[in-house]
Amino acid sequence: MSRARHPEVDVPRQHGSGGVERPSLRGVAAALTSLMALAATGLVAGPAVAAARDAGPCALPRTGAHHSLGLDTWNDAYPRPDRGLDAVMVFLSFPDAEPVVSPQVLAADYFPSTTEFFQRASYGRFTLRAEPQRHWTRMPHPSTWYGIQRDWGSERRSAYLRDAIEAADEETDFSDYDIVYLVADPDAPGVDSDATKVVNFDRPLRADGADIRRVVTVFEEHPPDRNVLAHETGHVFDLADLYHRPEDGKGDWDTYVGDWDVMGSQFGLAPDLFGWHKWKLGWLSGSQVVCVQGDSDLTLEPMAEVPVPGASLGTRLAVIRTGADTALAVEARGATGNDRTTCSEGVLVYRIRNTTPSGGGPVEVLDAHPDSDACWDRSVYPPLADAPLREGERYTVPGERVRIDVADRTRSGAWTVRITIGP
Incomplete structure (x- = not known):
């Protein structure tokens, strides 16, 4: 089983000259095509904020750091899980592989366990309502064509996102959902489980009358790493990676927090959130x-x-x-x-x-x-x-x-x- 950590990717979206926000993802495909430069690693700009509740003298202020742990204000670019949120899980297949497991089996790898994790962590104050699709959505290119890997090339990653969203939009009304999970066929030859991560857009895509600010791209093996989706979903709620990534990719990743929070390690023995x-x-x-x-x-x-x-x-x-x-x-x-x-x-x-x-x-x-x-x-x-x-x-x-x-x-x-x- 992989012990990989999955850093997020922050994606600048190139603005169109006319500033027109199209009502559907089919219309926004051209904008996704020009999601350049995807290789950029700059931070997503912070939007307007709303006041956080119960901020007192010990509440550190939120700063410009990516996923700042300041909590005197809430970053409105992220959904706050103090209410029920809806998620769609789209399953992506490829022309070079016939899926071995069904979407229903893959969905069971993540739900209801991820929902139950957050219900316990929130003391019942938050429910993640997942709607896994029951069929495969076919991508237009072979899995090997996309070059899927941890440090993904910008051009092929852009093509993957564009193709996935275009294909899913045929049957998905994204305005119904707060969270989007794109799950690739784990047995396709070009799928690398080390590439699982959250992709953020600095300027949201406009789709079906709603903003899509980020997607969770899932490339896990079957069965997946324990609690991996709870970790990735934590990023959707503006939580930071707590692990240490060695410069050479070798050595201990867990020197900061060890087992003590799922944002440090999905394998932790005590993964409840701090x-x-x-x-x-x-x-x-x-x-x-x-x-x-x-x-x-x-x-x-x-x-x-x-x-x-x-x-x-x-x-x-x-x-x-x-x-x-x-x-x-x-x-x-x-x-x-x-x-x-x-x-x-x-x-x-x-x-x-x-x-x-x-x-x-x-x-x-x-x-x-x-x-x-x-x-x-x-x-x-x-x-x-x-x-x-x-x-x-x-x-x-x-x-x-x-x-x-x-x-x-x-x-x-x-x-x-x-x-x-x-x-």
Whole structure:
């Protein structure tokens, strides 16, 4: 099974001279043909923003960094998953291969598991409603013609997107959907599973009266990497890549956050989203987030625990502002919900940087046990697998006047924590 990471691609769309927005994707095909220069890696420009809810003194401001973890405002170029969203899954076949598996089988690789992941992560506040198509949509060229690979040539990638959208538009009303998944036949000879990623357009395509700002291009093997679609869908919600991509493509990818968030690794043992992400997405509100500005005693509920209907979420996240662009986050992680396969339980501490772009390390998990590791047979990065503080342990954050003591664990499974700020 591949252990690949799939960076996004940001695609400048060349503007037409007349500025006319056509009503259907068939009419926009010519614009897609001229999606040059696709090789560009510049960041997508930020649009107008809407105020985020529950922004307080510990909420870092959003910056111009790609997928900035600032959360005082929301980037309106992305759908915010604080309501139900609809997704279409289009299955693409090629003239040089007869599909071995059906669209129904491939759809079952991703749903309902991806929907269930987000339902648990959001405590039932968000539902991803997927509508997989039941037939193959034929592409006009052989799979080998498109040159599909991780670092894809701009001309052939442009042709792939153009052809896929043109073909799908015959039977798809894109105005019905918030998210578009383009799934290639995994057995076609030219399909490379390492090429799965989100493609962003700096100027949205206008189709069926709606804007298409990005598509998720899926080239996974069957069966696919675990939680891969949850990771890619996270980008659709303006979440950053948390892994480290070595310059030579070799070495550890998981030195920043290890197993502790699906945006770091889809293979993580504790892939539930960080509390900071849940705050950004609107799944945690002010009553579940404590802004620590002095010595504080807290009881932290496990981040991944989904309460019974009608029960309170309790306090899930503690935040200490450490600078204009930095903060510390403290949360409890237990073997429940999306974290049920975790290697270790306890109180996790991590650093947030709102000016660091996707893939550059905007989140750094702080290791409370730097001289040990755990779960070598399962963890994506064993040195961080035992990062959380356990009962009776104390941790002083390097470079900060912050000390965290974990007193005990309650009978219900929550952790009692004291945070001290000062000399």
